[in-house]
Amino acid sequence: MSSQWLLSLVEPGSVPAIVACGTSPKNSVPVPGFLRSRSDSGAALAAISTCTSGHTPTSVHISPKRAVQARPVLGSDEAVRGVWFRVTDPVDTGEPPLSWSFDWNMTAGIALVPGSPAVARSLLGVAEVMTTLDFGDRAADVLTMLVSAELDTRLAVDATQLWSDGTTHQIRVLARVCESKAGERWVRGIAYDYGVSHRPNRSPSTIGDIIASSAPAPRTCTAIVDLDTLETLHWHGPPPDTVAWRFDEADHRPRVHPDDDDAVQALASATRDKSADRKEIVVRFRAPDGGYSPHTVTSLPIDLDEHGADRPRLALVTLAECSSGGSPS
The missing domain is CATH 3.30.450.20 (PAS domain)
Incomplete structure (x- = not known):
């Protein structure tokens, strides 16, 4: 048997919480509350902890035919931002939805996007990344978050993105506002792919409405x-x-x-x-x-x-x- 991949955000001092089941968003459900079996949730928390500390894929066995497989999502600083995991047969293969981290320095206008399928470089300007994104009717929320939202503000939003291969994809963006030790404003988070989108990347009802x-x-x-x-x-x-x-x-x-x-x-x-x-x-x-x-x-x-x-x-x-x-x- 094989269960769906679950995405848990990794934040210091917080119980791992599930924000996606496959590509379906979830509202930050703590792992023990989502996996009702004590053995499953215990193994999942152990796998997330091992994956986070080791920065590599891991597997924790529950029984001879059940195990938790875990895959890290690494940030530009090599810290683990999230972990995909599932309870499944140990011999099951397959990988979770394509995902990547992002670190936007809003003070300097620089974006670090290692692994992003939308750009060929991992370091570029925020405006360059924004040219690939369409946030639809959430555009004003995103712009407000980038420049003026309070620290630790979080935003979960869907977007379409034009990828470097010419295809347009629907993605989920999970972002948080934070501040570096030097006082710089950062927006950090994870994005994951829903799949190919068949609507245009730039619709008239997005940022265009703000400046019309x-x-x-x-x-x-x-x-x-x-x-x-x-x-x-x-x-x-x-x-x-x-x-x-x-x-x-x-x-x-x-x-x-x-x-x-x-x-x-x-x-x-x-x-x-x-x-x-x-x-x-x-x-x-x-x-x-x-x-x-x-x-x-x-x-x-x-x-x-x-x-x-x-x-x-x-x-x-x-x-x-x-x-x-x-x-x-």
Whole structure:
């Protein structure tokens, strides 16, 4: 006999709790409450503990024909974030649903996604990962969590994701807000695959609804930006090919020309304080050819109803490349 794979999150000081049965979400049910047999739950807890400490697959026998098989989900720091396990015949083969961890440094705008089937690199910018994801009508919840949710806030949400092989998959995302010893804001968690999705990765009812009231002019690029860190969270539509916006460890140039820093900070402050209508400045961004490319930049606050926040954390920013004379091309 073979049972379904169960996913348990691993968090220090907490009893392992089941958040998925196969690909069906569960509401953090403690293992002893889910596996009513004392021998099954005891073996499951032992397997999770051994798998967590050893960072490798393990098996704990209950009887000659029953055992708990366990498979770890490792984070970018090699710590175990979750464990898939099942009570089954020891000779049964098969693996749990495809899953991977993610660690997003929201302070630096960097994402670590080892094993993600959506990207070829394990280290890239948050905006690059976001271009692969569609959170549907939960987009506002996700954006709020990324920039302003309190520490230890948790979010479980479904999404569609465009994978690097060109297929679109339905996935489950389990995320938690935390803080590093250095005071950096992180969003960490696990994602697992439901299977191939047959709906488009970008539907009109997703993040587009958040910015629909601020339609940019033709031939502009539009982004959602964190006003505190000035990191891009999401490109709405194609990103600009005139800006080197992707994370590149080998490129140490500032993304904005140093002489334009004050103007950018002033624009961010005005947007955050809602002290003016749409403002427009010219900013020189790091260009793919090694120089800097001037763009006209406008910014408007985005209101996500952040539980009484008096100042917005997000802005709708539009970019239009300038001609050599400094006006939009």
